[in-house]
Amino acid sequence: MNAWKSGVLKVSGRGIRRSVATLAVLALSLSSCGSHKSSAAENAVTESPPLKAIASIKELMDSTVDPSADGLWNSVWIVSNANGVDKHQPRTDEEWHEVRRHAITLIESMNLAMIPGRPAAPSGTKAGLGELTPQQIDAMVKANRPEFDEFAGAVRESAVEALAAIDHKDPEALSRIGGEIDERCEACHTTFWYPNSKRPNK
Template identity: 60%
Template sequence: MAAAPRPRLRLSRTTVAILLVCGAVAGGGRWYVSRAESAQVASAREAKSGSPFKVFATIQELMDSTVDPAADGVWDSVAVISTEAGVEKREPRTPEEWQEVRRHALTLLEAMNLVVMEGRHAAPPGAQPKLGELDPKQIDVLIRANKPSFAAFADDVRATTLEALAAIDKRDVKALVVAGGKIDQACEGCHVTFWYPESAAPR
């Protein structure tokens, strides 16, 4: 004997809409809970590591965006340029020009703290080494194996940049040129040691 057909439940459009809204709210609640749980996990990890700092950029990206422009701002502030019109001697003269050079020096000084932060890789994934450079993964290994040496190079850049700051505050162009040369030597020493140790002709 065939079973009697079950009566169908007919819902009004209003009822269906209410059910959909309730479902969405419930789902949203789960989403908010998930986000809250993620925040708690991140907070716990941060507390475990003992550091509130997070590393995003690689050393290469930090160099391109911060270190190189700041160093160039110090080096290029004093120059002798030969053109068809003659020889131009460039140096900061006005308070505004000296202040601009000082900004570059301060940026370079603080950037060294960023360069040596734990967990910062040499270059983004897939980055290709320049001519004469080690592969980024090799650079990472070299830095991890020689952290004190890497930090010492950063200290050298800081020390020479402080000399540049002192020259800037005294508005001493000659001393600024000398300090700029020392900054260049400190930077190049790090590059030769960690980026292209096997190159006979560093860039």
């Protein structure tokens, strides 16, 4: 029978079923393709990028940890002399913002310090006076990784407290917390760098 009549296409029931089935398969294929792409995109977002330690701990200390800690320690101090008491502290918003930068840097530096595989010092570095060799420090850190991370985490938490003091513009609290940061840094140093020295409390 001619499918065309009066300009209208007539399709048999079998043809309709075949067409519907074809469309269903096509829709399912497109849906599966879209789902696969969506899943791949989600995995790309949720998977953490690999972290690779490039600089040594010594270089990290020299580049970020020491300058940021010094910035906090030097932000508040008191000197008494014959002329009276000289109190130094941040006073303007710009000065407080500068100190805040140091706190942020110290916080994130401790996160960087905890990336596994970071060597103690660049190749060829000699041990300082009273210090273990870089190879000995590496072995100490590897054998006592949880303790090393605990020290770094303690400094980080003190730096977070310093950040809160800065945001509240509280120089007294900042000075007190600065002392805690110093003690916690030294506790790590006397554990992993010069363990034969007298060790302060954490």
